[in-house]
Amino acid sequence: MTWPDSALPTTYDAAATEAAWYPTWTEHGVFTADPARAATREPFVIVIPPPNVTAVLHMGHGLNNTVQDVLIRWRRMAGDEALWVPGTDHAGIATQNVVEKQLAAEGKTRFNLGREPFVQRVAEFVDKTGGEILNQLKSIGASADWSRTAYTFSPELSRSVRETFVRLHEDGLVYKGHRVIHWCPRCGTSLSDEEAEFTDTNGKLYHLRYALASDASQFITVATTRPETMLGDVAVAVNPDDERYQALIGQEVILPLNGVRIPIVGDSYTDPTFGSGAVKITPAHDANDFEVGKRHQLAMPVIIDAEGFVRELEGAAGRVPAELSGLDRFAARKAIVQLLDAAGALVKIENHAHSVRHCYRCDTVVEPRLSDQWFVKMQPLADKALAALRTGELRILPERWEAVYVNWLEGIRDWNISRQIWWGHRVPVWYCERSCGEAPIVSRADVTQCPGCSGSARQDEDVLDTWFSSWLWPFSTLGWPEKTPDLKAFYPGDVLVTAPEILFFWVARMVMSGCWFLEKAPFHTVYLHGTVRDMQHRKMSKSLGNGIDPLDVVKLYGADALRWTMVAGLGLGVDIMLDPNDLEKSFSPGRNFCTKLWNIGRFLLSRVGADPVAPVSALDRAQLAPADRWILERLDIAIADCDAALGPARPSTAEHWAELERGRGLRLSEYAEAARRFVWNELADWYLESIKPRLAAEGTADREVARAVLAHAFDGALRLLHPIVPFITEELWQKLPQTPQGTFLAQAAWPVHSGEPAGAGAGFEMVRESVAAIRQVRAEYNVNPGAWVDAVLVATADTQEMLALQADTVGSLARAKVRVEASNPGGAAAQVLLSGGIELVVPLAGMVDLEKEKQRLDTEIVQLDKQLTALDVRLANEGFVSKAKPQVVEAERAKAAEWRTRLTQLRDKRTSLGA
DSSP, X not given: OOOOOOOOOSSOOHHHHHHHHHHHHHHTTTTOOOTTGGGTSOEEEEEXXXXXXXSOOOHHHHXXXXXXXXXXXXXXXXXXXXXXXXXXXXXXXXXXXHXXXXXXXXXXXXXXXXXXXXXXXXXXXXXXXXHHHHHHHHHTTOOOOGGGOEXXXXXXXXXXXXXXXXXXXXXXXXXXXXXXXXXXXXXXXXXXXXXXXXXXXXXXXXXXXXXXXXOTTOEEEEEESOGGGGGGOOEEEEOTTOTTTGGGTTOEEEOTTTOOEEEEEEOTTSOTTSTTSEEEEOGGGOHHHHHXXXXXXXXXXXXXXTTSBBOOOTTOTTOXXXXXXXXXXXXXXXHXXXXXXXXXOEEEEEEEEEEEEEETTTOOBOEEEEEEEEEEOOHHHXXXXXXXXXXXXXEEESTHHHHHHHHHHHTOOXXXXXXXXXXXOBOSEEEETTOOSOOOEEOSSOOOBOTTTOOBEEEOSOEEOTHHHHTTHHHHTTTTTSOOHHHHHHOSOOEEEEOGGGIIIIIIHHHHHHHHHSSSOSOSEXXXXXXXXXXXXXXXXXXXXXXXXXXXHHXXXXXXXXXXXXXXXXXXXXXXXXXXXXXXXXXXXXXXXXXXXXXXXXHHHHHHOSSOOOOGXXXXXXXXXXXXXXXXXXXXXXXXXXXXXXXXXXXOSSSOGGGSOTTOSOOHHHHHHHHHIIIIIIIIIIIIHHTHHHHHSTTOHHHHHHHHHHXXXXXXXXXXXXXXXXXXXXXXXXXXXXXXXXXXXXXXXOOOOOOOOTTTTXXXXXXXXXXXXXXXXXXXXXXXXXXXXXXXXEOOHHHHHHHHHHHHHHHHHHTEEEEEESSOOOSSEEEEEOGGGOEEEXXXXXXXXXXXXXXXXXXXXXXXXXXXXXXXXXXXXHXXXXXXXHHHHHHHHXXXXXXXXXXXXXXXXXXXXOO
16 A cells, blocks of 8 residues: 655645545545444444436536535544445436437347346446446545445345335235326336426317217317327216206216217316316326226226327227327327317317426326336325424424425325336236236245246236335345344434435335334434526536536546535535536635645644644643634634534434424534634634744744644644545645554544633734734725834733733734833824724824825715715605605615715714824
8 A cells, every 4th residue: 555645745736635545545444334333332324325327427416425425524533433335226217218228329129139138238237337436426535335335236135125025015015006107108117106297388278078968969068188088088077066067967978089978977076166167087097087987987998008109908999080099199189189179079278387297217298097006005104204203203404395295295195116117126926827816926035836836937027116126225235134233233324415306206215114114214314405506597407418527527626626615505405506617617616725725734834844743732721822722712613613513413312303403403514614714714814824933933832832732723623624625634634743644534533622711812812803903904094015004002901911912913913013002192093992992093104194195085075975965965855755666765875874974984084183
């Protein structure tokens, strides 16, 4: 193993640093968790939302995995046995679609290959992309335990999937049902409710006239957005309480294009206030109509096939006219509307805004279709997931998503888990080839022989929904159903970091499975971060061409720059805005921070030197200067601020989530700002500048104290920053004189409060306030930056001695000759009142041309007084006040108040210059 180079170049080289440190960490097992150690340490567990193996990572992954890494590095440093489980998802439909597109480019289909060769082709694709994804995660610094890398289609996790199906079947929660499901004609498979996503559409509402069979001159009007389904109508439904239609219930109408007679039924499903109050019932092609059909024992003819073409299928004989048979469903819609119009059965067409379901993978309009599918009864599972939230076992951040979670679970429908594709876990059900009457065989092991007749058995052709494997992820990755050491040590986990759009697909289902199979929610906190968007507020996506490849950012600016930009802008639940056309602009905050940190580190390390330093705990407190006590207090405050922003790591018996401040913790942008403020604004800008004379005093005890405090403060800063920017902080930390050889910042302890008493740095706060006031005076009077000025600090007897000791420090930082007096020396001067009754007096004689400054101030006072008088007159005019917009009047009043304050300041300033 080659240890990274000890030299500290003038310019930070992100590529070289990252290339050196990541393999060093992994070679030394820094990220590897041990279940044996979890017996004596508190475990902290995060499971990665496994990225689909369909393509390389995008910026959403960059954000998501950076947040996870910040949390896992924080808890690792805090002393937990931290485990971050990495892995990938086989992504059934999505992956099959990608490979089918590749085959199409070759002029082939999966059917040309056959099932087994096609599955092998997909597996080869997955091997390649899956490895690329894991390497990309490493490139952004992900400190996952790679020895536990999981894959949803691995033999181990496949066993968990089969065990789950069998147990749910044994519990009476898995069944095969014949009902209307969402069908994607493009993917050739059924979809769950969550996979058929609603899209707002400006469509049409068609009003159709169905003549009564008993009297063709009488008719009933129905409204539909899908006239192509009318060929499969089996009834017209009206509300039984609707007086308009009560006399028609039980009569029949005639479908205008095929002459089929269908009944008028009374059903409370019908809304009398919508449209005509009468609706067509097509049970095979609408989920609500299906329920009406079951209640009235209606036929269920199927007139749209699996590819979306109109045909006479199950129970539909004689229903599809020859000129319509074989038409695509949308072409059939146009043709049917024309035929209805020609037949006088089209009453009118209205514009109609409504939501239409689309396939979440290929965006094809979903077709409701009657089909045999496998389902999971969800209500018993949902009840447990609801209880986990309501009892406080689970919390969701931001908390506004809790209501969405509850609403979905309370209205949950059974989950359609079977898919008519080839890539995925086969449904573990076998059937007798001889159809001997033996019930379907649900089995943990493969079945080759029918137990009833000893004939051969065939496995169900369908595969399971990809979410049926990923909902087990928090415990299948730990070895379940075996009672492994990992499962015992690391389940349940702690925090799940993900995006809101998979709250239903994945998060809620994981809670359900964990509560059902292991009787505990798989995590106590769900952190839903914002979405990465472009400058037009559009979600970044490949289809829009507005995405950013995180690896491009890493190559240009480094992983730390990417991570800092993400975390520093990450308010709780707030979206992140990035410009895909200007990476320099988007990621300059991270790049600039890393450059500044590197420069601070180089300068600080050059001053502190390589000689050993004493630990701060060993210093004589009497030797600490006011600046030393101040920076130690500021470090304590920074630690407290970072801890408060990150929040408690887990609930405890003494402090339950329900008793905590709402929304507490995981405010990552606040954590980043607290750490940045300390190292940049306080350590570098003030403390380091103030102790330069002490560091230059070779051979003095005071120099050694300053070195020790400086090294300690920078060590604390690097520890606070490490979870966000791990590479640069590790590189700098290794150069500190107190860092033990062969240790890693990635494993160093998280800083804790040193117990510095509150107010210990009050003396140096006076220095800071005095310097800031002198700098303000210099700026106001445009004093040359290189020029020195005179300054007098007028203080009471009890503070004069302390100020006198700090006068040189104030002077060196403000480029001023400072003296401490008991009274104001008088004369033309700028005067500023400081805290504690201290007054700063900066004589202006010799610093500025007094006569010229007086003339300038007199002119400015006259002009501003004239403008203010005119504005006051305007505001006193009742005509203006009553006619102008209220916001305009309010703005003018605010301007008058601002000008009045400014005029008072100018007059005070003029008075200080004398006559």
